[in-house]
Amino acid sequence: MSPSQRMPLVLRLALIATVMAVIFVVDTTTRYEVAAAVFYTVVVLTAVRLVGRTALLLLCAACIVLTVASLVLTPHGDLRSGLVNMGISIAAIVMTTWLALKMEAARAAAHEAQAQLLRITRITSLEGLTTSIAHEVNQPLAAIVTSGNACQRWLAQDAPNLERARQALERILADAGRASGIIARVRSLTRGEPPQRAPFDLDEAVREVVELSQANIAMHHIVLSLELAGTLPPALADRVQVQQVVGNLLLNAIEALLPVAPAARRLRLASCSEDGMLLLCVEDTGVGLAPGMIDHLFDAFWTSKDEGIGVGLSISRAIVEANGGRIWAEPGARGGAVFRFTLPVADGEAAA
Structure with missing residues (x-):
């Protein structure tokens, strides 16, 4: 990859680091009652498409460490409120990271279903069969796109709605499995194999x-x-x-x-x-x-x-x-x- 191709990624990673620093400073210099650390969830959501699973987990750990450090360094406010806000922020960071990883897994499952469909298309010369398979798979794939967009909207809110996002991800995983299952069943049917009753x-x-x-x-x-x-x-x-x-x-x-x-x-x-x-x-x-x-x-x-x-x-x-x-x-x-x-x-x- 050329330097010009790497530059946008480098700039985005630098921006993420800058945002993390800003959140840390704001969370440290404000009172315990201000839960600025919850905005680390935005950092996680931004990074999910840029880094791999391990790097995202390390980023989650870094956000948690910064949240704890901010509590220790904050000079004034109600300590009990600070502890509650720290717990909420850490929970939001962990849940957002988990949901982001599940969302990427669901996307990979959807891509695998589409890849299976393409492989079947290449090995058959009967246009009617391939069109029928695409017709049958279209419903769960369309549902995956709808649920994925909904999940992103829930997570992108100022206060992420983690429960709604989790429900959307569960639908994505179920529909991705259903799409793969449909392809396998139609292929078995055309081969004359008995159904899995x-x-x-x-x-x-x-x-x-x-x-x-x-x-x-x-x-x-x-x-x-x-x-x-x-x-x-x-x-x-x-x-x-x-x-x-x-x-x-x-x-x-x-x-x-x-x-x-x-x-x-x-x-x-x-x-x-x-x-x-x-x-x-x-x-x-x-x-x-x-x-x-x-x-x-x-x-x-x-x-x-x-x-x-x-x-x-x-x-x-x-x-x-x-x-x-x-x-x-x-x-x-x-x-x-x-x-x-x-x-x-x-x-x-x-x-x-």
Whole structure:
């Protein structure tokens, strides 16, 4: 790296050191009651993209040492208040460092998910498959970006909201794992490998998918109705693959609602137990199904969309059937369309 390329980094590190010195001087020369040391959290947030994990931990330790030194050197004020402020400042520094490291780990996980997607794209010549995988992974990756931006906003406040930032980071880690899981499951499906079936709570899995789509639903002024049973026995299926199906049906329903007037946009998800199987229903009041469409909806490469390729519902059917269920569609009673699919119930031995 040339000196001109190194110079911006050197200047930024020098600026960080200067800010730390200013915070130390202010914290030392003011009364115990002034908790200037909490602004070391800004230093940590600034440095997280510039240095590695070890250097960031050393920076955290340096900030803590400076905080303690300021308490010792402060000449006046209420010592008890100073001790309380020192404890709060150190806790904020440590928590901010932990959150910053988790945020970088989440970003790395997201990049790994994207890298896996690119590797799959290189080894397949079937455009429909790669587009379908990208379509399925797009939801968790979009959620990662949204949660990451929210986390940065919470941490950048004058008084960082550490709890909200921690919650955002937990969502990032969960969505990054979900993206990687989706890629692995779709790849297994195309290779003809059996799904990884295990007992899980269908209603909980549906809620997770709906949460990822909340921003899209709200943006298009769609009224969502969740009528989940809440008392269903566990489903016996591949949870990630089932969530792929729910996400695809949900996205199709949202797209079908866009051409209708905002006041008429209704989306309903309901679950129940029927004939020894679990049943999930996704109903919309969108443009509906034209005559003859139902016979071809789940055919590979058949689509009614101008820019569609017709693989989403085909893969959804393959997933549901591979997990021992059935999927079908019918016109809605109030217009629009209704998609339903079933899953087997986990017996006592499997659930245990």
